[in-house]
Amino acid sequence: MPASIRDVMPAFELFQPASVADTLGLLERHGSDAWIMAGGLDTFDWLKDRIQKPKVVIDLSNVSELRGIKERDGGIEIGALTTLTTITRDPLVTGKYRMLAEAAGLVASPQIRNQGTLGGNLAQDARCWYYRAGWPCYRAGGNICYADTPTSLNREHAIFEADRCVAVNPSDTAPTLIALDAQFVIMREGREQVVSAQDFFVGPGIDITRLTMLQPGDLLTAIRIPGTWAGKELFFEKVRDRQVWDFALVNIAAAIEGSASTITRTRMVVNGVAARPHRLEAVEAFLAGKSRTPEVAEQAADLAVAGAEPLRHNAYKVPLVRNLVKRAIRGGAEWTS
């Protein structure tokens, strides 16, 4: 069977560069043979299970220039190697974008947040157990989705945008960054490329073997959050089976502009429901200029789940998304009518 040895690391050539320039040089030299490791929390499972067998591992932990949070153009820039714990405590983040701090603080467990990085949380691979077990599914380069059959265990899988593969994006920070209209800085072939957070994530229709646009040789270096939504009403909520050390069944991030009674503009994103964070553009358009009432929230919730195609065991995600959308619209306040 593919997954056999779980305690011993396989043999690979380990590099621990101390700068971005050195890292890019290594990536250029080793190309698709190289595996980039940030916090290592996604990596070690893959390696110990012998599902992924890279010849070269590039450990980024010594690249200090990828760490830290600083102000930039009215917003902030977060190094991709910044730990999740740092993000939860940083005054710039908590002051301007509390939603991101909350999302980072709800990732897994304190130990994992101490080691896990923002870049790693964004670029982590799917958690579908058929895929992680090394079965030859679409995402692994095969020709079938084992999770999308009448007898599959697919309680955690997609209700939107399924295209052969039904795995979901497991990140908690990804939807917050899309809601905040963040931009991701990627080094590709020696050049800096800046992409919107929304475009960073790709669905299976575009690339069934990846959750992000990162290709071999690419390096995610920083996340830039503009000042657009700084200090605005921000809402994040994560629903999971247990209240610690668990991935989201569904999470929601919403950035809302307006008053306690009226919404003028919003960006709303749910994750855990598709292979990429699912932006609720129809809801956003509907809510512009609307009052915050139970009736409006009900209609927005209907829009949020339009087109959902539940699998055998995950239809519960439909009412979950509906309720999260209503809670996001209500925010912390009571209904005004």
Next chain:
Amino acid sequence: MDILTSALSPWGESILVRISWDLFWAALVGGILFLLSHGSYMLFSPHHKRASDDVDKLEAAHASLPPRIERHSFVARMFHWVMAFAMLSLVFTAFLPVVGVRFAWVQWHWMAGILLTGAIIFHIIHATFFMDFWSIWISPKDLPDAKAEILRELGADVDAPKPGKYPLGNRLYHLAVLVAGLGAISSGILMMARVRTPIFERNPFWMGDAAYGLTYVVHGLTGVGFVGMIIAHIYFALRPEKFWLTKSMLFGTISRREYLEHHDTKRWVANK
């Protein structure tokens, strides 16, 4: 270079998954090399064209024929171009992602496949009941023509074969497209059971992993085969000495002179 890709099934068995994409590059490079080598050969080799005097005499003898001879009916031409559109759509949607152009290709691919299947079904009915069905097929009677064609290409001074409606090359190409097309369509329909479409109820276990692996391999082999065949087809369609055939697929007719120069009037009797 890998030819096939295999993987371990959940039961630990080695199963075929698909062809290696190296084969796509091989077909692409092979098609381009054929194009270059044939083009060079045609540039430098002796060509045998029927003497103009001979054709003049033929025209005089068949003066009762109309100046334009219908070669492809409107319906036949429509089929050809619909099929060409479907084929190119299939090849581009299949292989652009392989070369790194990312887009949601699956839905476009299966829709083009449905279009091709419909066109082929129509063509079978149309060719069977409304066309000269046997004119496109090869038979042992074509061997002398093939021999003469090869000898002429090699520079020998032998009479040019005069086929019926379709030259031997056309008929061989049709046969190759038929075999590859039926392989691609039958495997493609089986593969559609694994994706969500409004046509079939999805059932990924309609066949076992091993059978599906073979199906994917057949689909891949026919697909890369079409890459080479399409390159060759477009190349010949654009060659100056074949362009009269291409024009006939656009406008439906050839001139009386072209008819008499290239066809055996007994094997293809033109409508007067």
